[in-house]
Amino acid sequence: MMIVFLGPPGAGKGTQAATVSKAKNIPHISSGNLLRESVESGTETGKKAQSYIEKGLLVPDEIVVAIIKDRIVKSDCKGGFVLDGFPRTLAQAKVLDGELKKIGSKIDIVFYFAVSKDSVVLRLSGRLICSSCGANYHVSFVPPQKAGLCDNCGGNLCQRSDDKKETVLERLRVYQEQTEGLIDYYKKNGILKEVSSDKNIDDISKDIFLIIK
Numbered sequence: 001m002m003i004v005f006l007g008p009p010g011a012g013k014g015t016q017a018a019t020v021s022k023a024k025n026i027p028h029i030s031s032g033n034l035l036r037e038s039v040e041s042g043t044e045t046g047k048k049a050q051s052y053i054e055k056g057l058l059v060p061d062e063i064v065v066a067i068i069k070d071r072i073v074k075s076d077c078k079g080g081f082v083l084d085g086f087p088r089t090l091a092q093a094k095v096l097d098g099e100l101k102k103i104g105s106k107i108d109i110v111f112y113f114a115v116s117k118d119s120v121v122l123r124l125s126g127r128l129i130c131s132s133c134g135a136n137y138h139v140s141f142v143p144p145q146k147a148g149l150c151d152n153c154g155g156n157l158c159q160r161s162d163d164k165k166e167t168v169l170e171r172l173r174v175y176q177e178q179t180e181g182l183i184d185y186y187k188k189n190g191i192l193k194e195v196s197s198d199k200n201i202d203d204i205s206k207d208i209f210l211i212i213k
């Protein structure tokens with residue numbers, strides 16, 4: 001099953017994608033994680049993407065599409081995958097459809113995560129990440145046992161540059177501007193399913209699995 005999770009930053013796509021990935025035994029492909037890995041490894045693609053990410057802007061299509069195309073043709077994706085955070089524009093969606101058509105496949109379901117702006121700002125601006133092991137925390141929802149230190153390895157916790165409040169607001173503005181046509185595209189294709197992500201995590205998961213079944 002080929003699934004796409006759409007929604008603004010902080011809507012909870014990553015958490016739900018990981019749950020579906022495990023339950024269905026299909027890869028969870030996060031465009032954000034793939035981009036950050038490129039940045040951290042210092043690849044040419046990563047260097048191009050870095051300036052956009054730090055400003056809260058969408059990374060240009062040609063950069064993101066190249067990374068995603070390489071990933072979805074790997075052997076572990078033959079039985080399906082969960083795409084998290086891609087596509088983000090109508091142009092990306094059409095390229096994705098074209099690439100899947102080449103291998104005789106197509107997107108089965110697109111989940112759109114509807115969430116309020118206040119919820120997104122609260123979720124993202126409070127996120128912390130361990131600089132050593134990459135573990136994730138939240139100042140309100142999943143605080144560390146000791147302020148500023150990772151429970152797992154004792155490493156320092158820091159805020160990603162793109163999770164600062166002013167950057168989050170810019171990310172939301174850009175997202176809404178760029179994705180309006182994308183939502184309409186999937187609605188017309190009859191595969192868009194909207195879920196409310198202002199609910200708790202377990203209730204969102206139940207909604208998603210009911211739709212999948």
